Amino acid sequence: MTSGPVVLVGAGNMGGAMMRGWLASGTEPGAIIVVDPSPAPAMAELLKSEGIRHCPAVPGDVTAGALIVAVKPQMMGSVLPGLKPLIGPDTVCISIAAGTTIGTMARHLGDVAIVRSMPNMAAMIGRGITAAVANDRVSDEQRSFANELLMVTGPVEWVETEDQIDAVTALSGSGPAYVFFLVECMAEAGRKAGLEDAMAMRLARATVSGAGELLHQSADHAAAFRKSVTSPGGTTAAALDVLMRDDALQALFDEAIAAAKKRAHELAEHG
Ligand SMILES: NC(=O)C1=CN([C@@H]2O[C@H](COP(=O)(O)OP(=O)(O)OC[C@H]3O[C@@H](n4cnc5c(N)ncnc54)[C@H](O)[C@@H]3O)[C@@H](O)[C@H]2O)C=CC1
Ligand SMILES: O=C(O)[C@@H]1CCC=N1
The missing domain is CATH 1.10.3730.10 (ProC C-terminal domain-like)
Incomplete structure (x- = not known):
């Protein structure tokens, strides 16, 4: 399952914090792909200096091991449909967007393994707290892979229902x-x-x-x-x-x- 790369869609404040955490925790730069049409100059520089593959648009030659979606909630509806080519039978899709439900993601991405999570801004210094919920397509192995990817910015709490993720967003996310x-x-x-x-x-x-x-x-x-x-x-x-x-x-x-x-x-x- 972990054979495919970690594909990060949206390398802004939060996606960038996660990516820095993966690098700091020993993930090989070659195992990360970033999709972002307009990363901030510092991020573009970091991608270059680390040798991380940067795609301004969704690449056609990649099946992700994990697909992390970190664009603004208002962008989700337009971004999600284009991500389908990145998903294979073993891909786990992880969103950090506020509000966007697993149902909405599944409508765009298909009946696939989805984790909806909510980190917070202290992720930028590795002192965040994240809560996550998984749909029933997520295997134990995918869940622990998702946990590994999320915990680089701080502890991860798994909750049982999506309603709780909205409460988490209101408490620790914001x-x-x-x-x-x-x-x-x-x-x-x-x-x-x-x-x-x-x-x-x-x-x-x-x-x-x-x-x-x-x-x-x-x-x-x-x-x-x-x-x-x-x-x-x-x-x-x-x-x-x-x-x-x-x-x-x-x-x-x-x-x-x-x-x-x-x-x-x-x-x-x-x-
Ligand atoms: N900022 C915060 O404190 C928190 C934010 N979140 C969630 O994280 C998500 C991202 O928020 P931020 O990092 O603050 O936003 P941001 O604006 O810093 O980053 C968004 C990134 O997405 C990129 N982007 C725009 N269109 C794209 C496309 N079509 N394909 C790929 N990338 C694209 C932008 O270039 C930018 O780099 C949001 O959904 C938000 O709800 C969750 C917890 C805390
Ligand atoms: O304000 C927002 O919508 C996002 C979600 C949590 C923090 N910022």
Whole structure:
């Protein structure tokens, strides 16, 4: 099954992160083929320097061992039909696109082995988290091959239903953006509290990345960390009283994640 090359369709931010992960984990450049009509200059340079075959259009002489589709969701409908020639009886097709369902992929690609996955942007530094679901055409061997290809950007969680992938998209797929916005909000609040702009941003960034690193390095519950920052009657308690009042922040997150999940369903409908 692994005899065919790994064909990456779309070498942008996410596809590029995966490709760099494959190279770092020892995949031979000759075992990778990239299909992308307009890769960014840095990516085009990397393909050249690594000696990775770059095809601006789908090649006619390749049967993929794994086919990884990493184009924008809105492109999926126009890109998928052209990928059929890359698929042989043993190919496992892996999508990382938000929203596009296994059903939509099968409509374009045929009754083939399909894994729908959702990584996140921290894949770019090998610190992502990916969830994946497989259709019933995926063999154990194909599933472990897919797992190997996905885990180069961080841990992989396998879920049972596609509905869960939409929830994953809303939580961890889009999640880095919520954290970046949190940094922006904290910095702005710090500025209003009297700090100079750039310093407020430096403090907010370092706070969020440091807290993230604590979570990364320890298995302790987030609530346990929160409690150890919070002295009774102290400054943190005063701030948390505001953030937790009437479940304010929780209610906002409930609404935000439900909106993202709904959007994933809408993207699926337009697939
Ligand atoms: N950016 C993120 O944080 C995350 C993105 N995703 C998913 O990953 C997918 C890709 O997103 P990004 O990497 O951010 O997008 P991107 O815009 O950085 O990359 C897309 C790439 O596809 C290429 N492309 C365009 N038309 C093509 C075609 N016909 N054939 C082959 N390649 C083509 C573009 O040249 C570009 O290099 C999306 O479906 C998105 O839902 C999933 C998780 C996180
Ligand atoms: O915003 C999006 O649609 C994609 C999916 C997860 C992160 N970015």
